[in-house]
Amino acid sequence: MTKMLTVNELKFMYRNRDVLQQIGFSIEQGQVIAVLGPNGVGKTTLLKCLNRILKPREGTVMLDDENLLDLDTMDIARRVGYVPQRVETGRLTAFDAVLLGRRPHIGWDVVARDLAIVDAVFRKLGMEALRLSYIDEMSGGELQKVAIARALVQEPRILLLDEPTSNLDLKNQVDILTNIREVVRDHGIAAIMTMHDLNQALRFADTFIFIKNGRVHVHGSHDIVTPSVIEDVYGLPVMIGELGGVRCVIPGACKTT
Amino acid sequence: MHLNQGIVPEDYRAYLDRKVRWILLGLILAFVFFILAISVGAVAIPPLDVVQSLLGISSSDKWDRIVWNVRLPQAIAAVVAGIGLAIAGVAMQSILRNPIASPFTLGISSAGAFGAAVSVIVLGTGTMQSTVASPVAISNPYVTTVVAFIFCMIATGIILAISHIKGASPEVMVLTGVALSSLFSAGVMFLQYFSNDAQLAAVVFWTFGDVGRATWDMLPLMVVVVGAGTLYFIANRWNYNAIDAGDETALGLGVNVTWVRLAGMTVAAVISAVIVALLGVIGFVGLVCPHMVRRLVGDDQRYLIPGTAIAGAVLLLASDTVARIIVAPYILPVAVLTAFLGAPVFIYLLFRGYKR
Numbered sequence: 110m111t112k113m114l115t116v117n118e119l120k121f122m123y124r125n126r127d128v129l130q131q132i133g134f135s136i137e138q139g140q141v142i143a144v145l146g147p148n149g150v151g152k153t154t155l156l157k158c159l160n161r162i163l164k165p166r167e168g169t170v171m172l173d174d175e176n177l178l179d180l181d182t183m184d185i186a187r188r189v190g191y192v193p194q195r196v197e198t199g200r201l202t203a204f205d206a207v208l209l210g211r212r213p214h215i216g217w218d219v220v221a222r223d224l225a226i227v228d229a230v231f232r233k234l235g236m237e238a239l240r241l242s243y244i245d246e247m248s249g250g251e252l253q254k255v256a257i258a259r260a261l262v263q264e265p266r267i268l269l270l271d272e273p274t275s276n277l278d279l280k281n282q283v284d285i286l287t288n289i290r291e292v293v294r295d296h297g298i299a300a301i302m303t304m305h306d307l308n309q310a311l312r313f314a315d316t317f318i319f320i321k322n323g324r325v326h327v328h329g330s331h332d333i334v335t336p337s338v339i340e341d342v343y344g345l346p347v348m349i350g351e352l353g354g355v356r357c358v359i360p361g362a363c364k365t366t
Numbered sequence: 367m368h369l370n371q372g373i374v375p376e377d378y379r380a381y382l383d384r385k386v387r388w389i390l391l392g393l394i395l396a397f398v399f400f401i402l403a404i405s406v407g408a409v410a411i412p413p414l415d416v417v418q419s420l421l422g423i424s425s426s427d428k429w430d431r432i433v434w435n436v437r438l439p440q441a442i443a444a445v446v447a448g449i450g451l452a453i454a455g456v457a458m459q460s461i462l463r464n465p466i467a468s469p470f471t472l473g474i475s476s477a478g479a480f481g482a483a484v485s486v487i488v489l490g491t492g493t494m495q496s497t498v499a500s501p502v503a504i505s506n507p508y509v510t511t512v513v514a515f516i517f518c519m520i521a522t523g524i525i526l527a528i529s530h531i532k533g534a535s536p537e538v539m540v541l542t543g544v545a546l547s548s549l550f551s552a553g554v555m556f557l558q559y560f561s562n563d564a565q566l567a568a569v570v571f572w573t574f575g576d577v578g579r580a581t582w583d584m585l586p587l588m589v590v591v592v593g594a595g596t597l598y599f600i601a602n603r604w605n606y607n608a609i610d611a612g613d614e615t616a617l618g619l620g621v622n623v624t625w626v627r628l629a630g631m632t633v634a635a636v637i638s639a640v641i642v643a644l645l646g647v648i649g650f651v652g653l654v655c656p657h658m659v660r661r662l663v664g665d666d667q668r669y670l671i672p673g674t675a676i677a678g679a680v681l682l683l684a685s686d687t688v689a690r691i692i693v694a695p696y697i698l699p700v701a702v703l704t705a706f707l708g709a710p711v712f713i714y715l716l717f718r719g720y721k722r
Contacts, residue, residue: 192618193614196612204375205666
């Protein structure tokens with residue numbers, strides 16, 4: 110598979126403090142990358158640097174042959190969809206909230222194609238019944254689906270998701286991650302998501318980036334997720350086992366086993 | 367991505383049509399109140415004759431003179447000022463993401479009042495006259511207007527400068543505005559404490575916002591500023607929708623949030639400054655009209671901005687009309703009536719909740 114996005118030597122500083130240093134990795138079409146690490150190591154900062162919400166001090170983010178960091182913010186938004194951790198509500202229908210994702214493509218006003226794309230995404234995610242529901246009356250899971258749908262109607266090549274399953278119950282977590290997995294494969298895009306749940310990451314991601322002290326500690330596929338790597342990054346001993354053919358991480362249990 | 371298999375949903379079209387119907391109803395209401403505002407007063411002119419006079423086919427010179435020389439500029443001023451204050455309010459509430467933001471709460475009106483007080487008390491532009499219609503007058507309204515405008519812009523400049531230094535955060539803008547409002551109010555009190563009776567009366571008179579001060583001379587400036595500002599806000603409606611969804615979402619959608627926020631505040635402040643400087647302090651319109659309209663058309667700025675503009679015009683026209691008849695032959699300042707009429711409607715709408 111060809112590399113879709115390649116990040117090289119990315120560096121971000123905040124008030125003369127290095128937050129990210131020498132970040133480098135690549136992602137292929139149809140892949141989901143999980144960015145993992147403890148709170149405050151720079152996972153969210155990394156996502157925001159990729160679509161220039163934050164301006165990196167050094168480095169490149171090459172999407173095919175273009176450096177995203179050289180593009181206009183609207184041009185970046187036509188290529189990269191971003192789902193932030195916190196989703197604000199207002200007195201808008203889900204359809205209008207998702208239609209907002211067409212902002213980078215809208216001239217003076219929306220055209221029929223914009224509305225049709227929003228409709229297609231609602232069908233794709235099985236959200237037709239929510240179309241005219243007001244987002245300020247929605248549950249956390251529904252709201253997160255709206256946020257993901259909004260990013261999808263941007264027609265992005267890359268999807269960035271900042272902890273897409275935080276504050277969701279187990280069923281909603283699985284639903285959301287399954288949706289992301291399917292959309293990425295069906296539409297030939299790629300997704301980079303920050304996560305805290307290592308088990309969900311193992312189940313739904315293809316490759317993993319562990320961040321420690323603002324640097325990529327380890328980057329690779331499932332085989333890099335080992336008890337020693339997790340202990341190095343999180344400072345917590347774990348055991349990795351298999352349940353029903355799925356690998357799972359059990360925290361704090363390996364000392365005695 | 368292959369997303370071209372979708373269709374434009376019929377139920378969504380019907381939902382948008384309902385919003386359009388509310389806006390059309392508002393336009394009809396604004397037209398009715400516009401005619402009524404010209405019709406009602408010390409000399410009552412039948413509405414049909416008002417329409418004939420406006421179309422230039424009236425048979426009465428007397429009514430033509432009243433309509434064209436007195437009532438029409440006042441009614442146009444009410445429409446333009448209503449639109450201006452209301453859209454300044456809706457824009458400020460959106461870009462600052464604060465439901466109590468308005469030209470009044472952000473200190474711009476207080477700065478205008480302070481400017482007028484400086485003009486009257488320090489520069490000596492206020493005098494006392496003894497007429498029933500206007501017991502107090504400003505002897506040099508041009509100087510007072512210019513000084514009031516300068517202070518409105520100073521307040522705006524301070525808010526924008528501090529916000530720019532602190533990264534244009536909404537919280538900094540709102541808190542700076544509240545602090546400035548208190549500062550300028552204290553400044554007015556300080557000047558009033560050292561003023562004589564005539565000066566004190568002139569300052570108080572100026573602060574009573576009143577569309578009755580409008581003349582044909584001042585309308586072009588108001589129309590150009592409010593018209594250009596309205597177009598600016600409508601052109602940015604998608605950016606405001608994006609900011610309503612949160613700064614990070616807006617940034618992810620390619621919106622330059624800092625620029626949109628600073629430019630929007632500047633435009634809203636210039637509109638407010640022009641209206642306050644020309645007509646005095648008219649509170650409540652900018653605060654309450656956006657909330658009234660939200661309850662009918664929701665938060666979508668595509669409908670909220672035009673709907674709020676129309677609501678502002680209706681509220682100020684209705685207030686001005688009632689102000690002229692409620693204690694006739696005396697005419698109340700319109701600012702008193704905007705709150706008297708707007709507050710009960712607003713509270714009713716708050717209780718009633720959103721219209722689905």
